Amino acid sequence: MQLATYLGLLSRSEETLGAAFDTIGQGHSRDAGIYFICRLLSGQCAEHVADLAPVCDRYGPGGDPERLHVPGVPEARDGELGLLRDLQELHTLATFVGSTWLVVSQTAQGLRDDELLALAKRCSAQTTGQVTWAQSQLKSIAPQALIIGSAPQASVTG
Amino acid sequence: MDRIADIWGTRTPHAIDTPWPVRIDTHLDPALGAGDVDRWVQAGCVLCSNGCAVDIAVKDGEMVGVRGRGVDLVNHGRLGPKGLYGSWNWSRSGDRLTRPLVREGGQLVETDWDTAMGRVVENSQRLLEEKGPLSHGFYTTGQLFLEEYYALAVLGKAGVGTPHMDGNTRLCTATAGAALKETFGSDGQPGSYADIESAQAIFLYGHNMAETQTVLWMRVLDRLHGPDRPAIVCMDPRLTPVAREADVHLAVRPGTNQAAMNALIREVIHRGWVDEEYVAAHTIMFDELAQIVEPYTPQHAGEICDVDPADLERAAEVFGTTDRVLSTVLQGFYQSNQATAASCQVNNLHLLRGMLGRPGAGILQMNGQPTAQNTRETGADGDMSGFRNWGNPAHIEQLAELWNVEPEVIPHWAPPTHASQLFRYVEEGSIEFFWISGTNPVVSMPDSGRIRRALAGEQTFVVVQDVFLTETARLADVVLPAAGWGEKTGTMTNVNRTVHLCDKAVEPPGEAKPDLDIFLDYARRMGFTDRDGAPLLTWTSPEEVFEAWKECTRGRPCDYTGLSYDRLRGGSGIPWPVNDEHPDGTQRLYEDGVFPTETDYAETYGQDLLTGASVSEQEHRAMNPAGRAMLKGAPYVPAHEEPDDEYPLRLTTGRTVYHFHTRTKTARAEQLRKAAPEAWVELSVADAGDLGIAEGDLVRVESRRGAIEVPARIGQGRTGVVFVPFHFGYWDEDRSGPDGRARAANELTLTSWDPVSRQPQVKNASVRVTRVSAGTGPSPAPTTTASAPAPGIEVPATVGGPEAGVDEQVDAHEPPTLGGE
Ligand code: SF4
Numbered sequence: 001m002q003l004a005t006y007l008g009l010l011s012r013s014e015e016t017l018g019a020a021f022d023t024i025g026q027g028h029s030r031d032a033g034i035y036f037i038c039r040l041l042s043g044q045c046a047e048h049v050a051d052l053a054p055v056c057d058r059y060g061p062g063g064d065p066e067r068l069h070v071p072g073v074p075e076a077r078d079g080e081l082g083l084l085r086d087l088q089e090l091h092t093l094a095t096f097v098g099s100t101w102l103v104v105s106q107t108a109q110g111l112r113d114d115e116l117l118a119l120a121k122r123c124s125a126q127t128t129g130q131v132t133w134a135q136s137q138l139k140s141i142a143p144q145a146l147i148i149g150s151a152p153q154a155s156v157t158g
Numbered sequence: 159m160d161r162i163a164d165i166w167g168t169r170t171p172h173a174i175d176t177p178w179p180v181r182i183d184t185h186l187d188p189a190l191g192a193g194d195v196d197r198w199v200q201a202g203c204v205l206c207s208n209g210c211a212v213d214i215a216v217k218d219g220e221m222v223g224v225r226g227r228g229v230d231l232v233n234h235g236r237l238g239p240k241g242l243y244g245s246w247n248w249s250r251s252g253d254r255l256t257r258p259l260v261r262e263g264g265q266l267v268e269t270d271w272d273t274a275m276g277r278v279v280e281n282s283q284r285l286l287e288e289k290g291p292l293s294h295g296f297y298t299t300g301q302l303f304l305e306e307y308y309a310l311a312v313l314g315k316a317g318v319g320t321p322h323m324d325g326n327t328r329l330c331t332a333t334a335g336a337a338l339k340e341t342f343g344s345d346g347q348p349g350s351y352a353d354i355e356s357a358q359a360i361f362l363y364g365h366n367m368a369e370t371q372t373v374l375w376m377r378v379l380d381r382l383h384g385p386d387r388p389a390i391v392c393m394d395p396r397l398t399p400v401a402r403e404a405d406v407h408l409a410v411r412p413g414t415n416q417a418a419m420n421a422l423i424r425e426v427i428h429r430g431w432v433d434e435e436y437v438a439a440h441t442i443m444f445d446e447l448a449q450i451v452e453p454y455t456p457q458h459a460g461e462i463c464d465v466d467p468a469d470l471e472r473a474a475e476v477f478g479t480t481d482r483v484l485s486t487v488l489q490g491f492y493q494s495n496q497a498t499a500a501s502c503q504v505n506n507l508h509l510l511r512g513m514l515g516r517p518g519a520g521i522l523q524m525n526g527q528p529t530a531q532n533t534r535e536t537g538a539d540g541d542m543s544g545f546r547n548w549g550n551p552a553h554i555e556q557l558a559e560l561w562n563v564e565p566e567v568i569p570h571w572a573p574p575t576h577a578s579q580l581f582r583y584v585e586e587g588s589i590e591f592f593w594i595s596g597t598n599p600v601v602s603m604p605d606s607g608r609i610r611r612a613l614a615g616e617q618t619f620v621v622v623q624d625v626f627l628t629e630t631a632r633l634a635d636v637v638l639p640a641a642g643w644g645e646k647t648g649t650m651t652n653v654n655r656t657v658h659l660c661d662k663a664v665e666p667p668g669e670a671k672p673d674l675d676i677f678l679d680y681a682r683r684m685g686f687t688d689r690d691g692a693p694l695l696t697w698t699s700p701e702e703v704f705e706a707w708k709e710c711t712r713g714r715p716c717d718y719t720g721l722s723y724d725r726l727r728g729g730s731g732i733p734w735p736v737n738d739e740h741p742d743g744t745q746r747l748y749e750d751g752v753f754p755t756e757t758d759y760a761e762t763y764g765q766d767l768l769t770g771a772s773v774s775e776q777e778h779r780a781m782n783p784a785g786r787a788m789l790k791g792a793p794y795v796p797a798h799e800e801p802d803d804e805y806p807l808r809l810t811t812g813r814t815v816y817h818f819h820t821r822t823k824t825a826r827a828e829q830l831r832k833a834a835p836e837a838w839v840e841l842s843v844a845d846a847g848d849l850g851i852a853e854g855d856l857v858r859v860e861s862r863r864g865a866i867e868v869p870a871r872i873g874q875g876r877t878g879v880v881f882v883p884f885h886f887g888y889w890d891e892d893r894s895g896p897d898g899r900a901r902a903a904n905e906l907t908l909t910s911w912d913p914v915s916r917q918p919q920v921k922n923a924s925v926r927v928t929r930v931s932a933g934t935g936p937s938p939a940p941t942t943t944a945s946a947p948a949p950g951i952e953v954p955a956t957v958g959g960p961e962a963g964v965d966e967q968v969d970a971h972e973p974p975t976l977g978g979e
Pocket residue numbers: 203204205206207208209210236237238239240241242370371372373374
């Protein structure tokens with residue numbers, strides 16, 4: 001059975017997503033709305049990883065084929081355009097995590113694993129919230145970023 | 159009577175379900191007697207959101223005093239200290255702005271209107287051409303009139319076409335609006351002040367009513383002193399005058415309101431106090447809410463909030479076993495962590511108990527500023543005019559029809575830009591044309607240093623329109639002199655939907671003009687047109703704007719169609735909706751338990767309470783609320799900044815009874831200025847002891863953003879919590895910023911906001927406090943209020959003296975009733 005492999009993938013993707021929230025949040029800390037929500041959502045990812053741990057233990061070690069894993073976000077990009085692009089990263093990553101939960105949840109149904117099913121329901125609801133948040137942010141800032149763009153020479157720092 | 163010393167005046171106690179007696183309060187220039195007054199002009203007080211009706215005394219073309227209107231439903235003749243002393247004194251002050259100013263070689267110099275407006279229009283037109291409407295931002299206030307906001311909303315949405323518009327009401331009332339929208343589908347105050355007469359218990363959540371809305375508190379006091387005293391439950395970290403009267407005082411750790419609220423809801427559910435029939439018929443999402451609150455046992459929440467679990471249980475019991483509870487909510491929730499989520503839980507408690515829409519059973523989600531309600535209605539806070547939904551194309555179509563413009567002109571692709579984001583865009587130079595009217599963000603917005611740098615920078619052309627040269631005006635490129643209250647005509651709506659007319663009493667000084675005239679002048683010079691090429695804004699008087707506004711509200715929850723200037727003259731203010739169905743106005747909303755949540759009618763599809771992410775139309779439809787209220791919940795999450803080793807104390811900021819906002823009016827009234835002349839910081843006895851600080855010592859309060867040095871009051875607050883009043887800036891010392899002598903609370907606060915209402919969280923920051931030097935006497939904090947010194951500390955009592963004399967006429971006539979029946 002390959003569920004263990006997918007549980008491993010899920011756990012690692014949650015870690016990757018959590019790290020991306022941290023990196024991007026900190027990179028855009030002048031944008032307080034981004035920074036604080038990223039911190040909150042990164043916390044959700046960490047909880048998901050912790051909650052998955054006993055399930056992973058239960059199903060034992062799975063394969064860890066590198067080719068399945070999703071790459072993370074090494075650093076945040078600068079400026080309004082960079083923020084827009086970074087939010088797209090978060091949107092993509094969270095969507096991937098969401099669909100991985102879907103795969104796991106379907107399998108849990110097949111296995112009648114109620115505990116995993118309940119966990120998947122709770123966590124994937126939060127993941128959906130993360131996707132929606134990224135989407136809401138994209139919708140709000142896209143016109144400003146693309147029509148006006150940032151004027152870095154005039155920006156205030158410190 | 160000295161109403162500085164005796165803030166709430168003479169008691170007129172009465173029993174439950176009997177009318178609140180009339181008491182007419184008058185204060186005139188001490189040099190004048192009643193016989194000297196030439197005429198009295200009807201208005202509403204604009205020094206807080208309570209909306210007391212007043213008559214302005216006029217002598218020789220000047221305002222010389224005020225008298226409460228006994229015929230009015232809101233105040234039954236009473237006025238508070240701010241209204242009595244602060245309403246009119248400022249108008250005669252020698253430092254009024256009387257001519258436009260423009261920046262020349264770094265200095266603001268006087269000029270004429272043509273030159274000033276020429277610069278405004280030239281910059282505006284150039285930027286619209288080069289960069290389009292998104293280069294423009296407008297930041298207004300909570301202190302103009304409805305007509306002025308509506309004109310601004312139309313010129314912003316249909317003229318310029320920018321989503322970048324907000325009011326400083328974002329800082330005072332955004333959460334009230336957001337919480338009502340999330341629960342009931344639309345803005346609109348459910349309850350009425352008249353519920354105080356019938357309530358068996360009153361819950362005040364983060365609401366120091368005794369200081370913020372003194373007249374409303376008089377109304378409560380008259381019940382408390384009557385034969386059948388309602389129970390008072392107060393949630394507030396400070397020992398406020400409200401807390402002193404409380405049967406249960408939940409002095410929660412700042413930032414933990416949501417945990418306490420979840421515990422109250424859990425208790426109501428677990429102990430079987432839910433009105434199941436009401437919940438089944440009139441709400442959705444009960445199961446989700448029950449699941450969310452399940453972990454919040456009184457013990458668990460007690461630990462998070464640092465309160466006795468037994469007190470949470472007692473509070474829940476009062477709520478769960480009383481038939482008529484009135485709840486009020488203000489800044490202790492709105493400006494704190496999880497503002498909207500916590501405020502929604504107040505709505506939820508009422509829904510769970512079926513306590514809405516009947517006498518004594520109501521909700522007052524309060525406002526801070528006097529006309530905050532009107533920014534929400536008109537859309538000067540960025541919302542769509544008439545409580546319309548930016549996400550609903552049919553609503554945008556209605557506005558386009560009304561204004562005769564193409565729907566595409568009206569920006570509606572996302573929620574409007576909120577204040578903090580406006581300043582972020584200014585800081586980045588993304589907004590290059592920024593117009594501030596009637597507000598002083600340099601003192602009122604969090605992280606003042608950052609706001610000053612953003613406005614002082616070269617990247618953005620800043621227009622400031624105000625009555626005085628505020629800290630903010632000092633940083634502008636163009637300053638436009640505005641007429642103030644009493645110098646222009648317009649309407650205003652208070653917390654409980656009551657609309658008042660304010661007539662012009664005197665001429666504005668010099669070349670100062672009503673804000674409405676300034677906005678209309680801009681629109682005319684810009685040549686904004688409708689889709690037929692005719693001028694977009696054709697109004698020439700406030701009454702014409704009011705008539706147009708009525709059309710905008712037709713069929714919406716805030717229906718004004720039955721009102722007119724004539725109807726508002728002479729008698730009481732009238733609460734909306736006022737239409738064919740409710741010709742005399744409406745005391746309470748939702749008497750039938752039907753809420754404006756129907757997808758096609760609602761003002762919003764809603765947001766996620768944790769992240770603020772927008773709910774889509776499809777998702778909303780799928781929930782099928784169909785007139786039922788939504789029991790939205792959220793888990794508790796810690797505040798954005800928590801104390802640590804470096805900054806171990808929690809800062810909370812707030813108000814004092816003697817000042818309004820950044821004191822531009824109240825500090826120009828001698829009585830008020832002397833009562834609270836200077837900034838201070840309040841420390842608990844234990845913290846002061848640990849830090850070696852005595853009453854009156856000069857101390858340094860420092861956060862990651864900045865520092866202030868102010869005298870210490872050893873007060874009665876919780877250990878670990880530091881309070882600084884937010885009113886004090888620098889204008890009265892002729893500067894726009896600290897210049898080495900910082901005292902503004904917002905030097906310390908953090909840029910962060912509630913994800914749903916986007917209200918800045920000026921009540922959450924971490925600080926450290928150190929002693930600088932010994933003081934020369936006690937701190938200047940008033941002794942009559944929440945800033946009273948700890949027992950054993952001797953400080954002279956705050957008094958007003960002979961200058962503060964107020965005449966009180968008790969039982970002058972029968973109390974007014976709605977519709978006069
Ligand atoms: S309670 Fe508010 S509205 Fe009434 S007099 Fe006082 S400041 Fe004015």
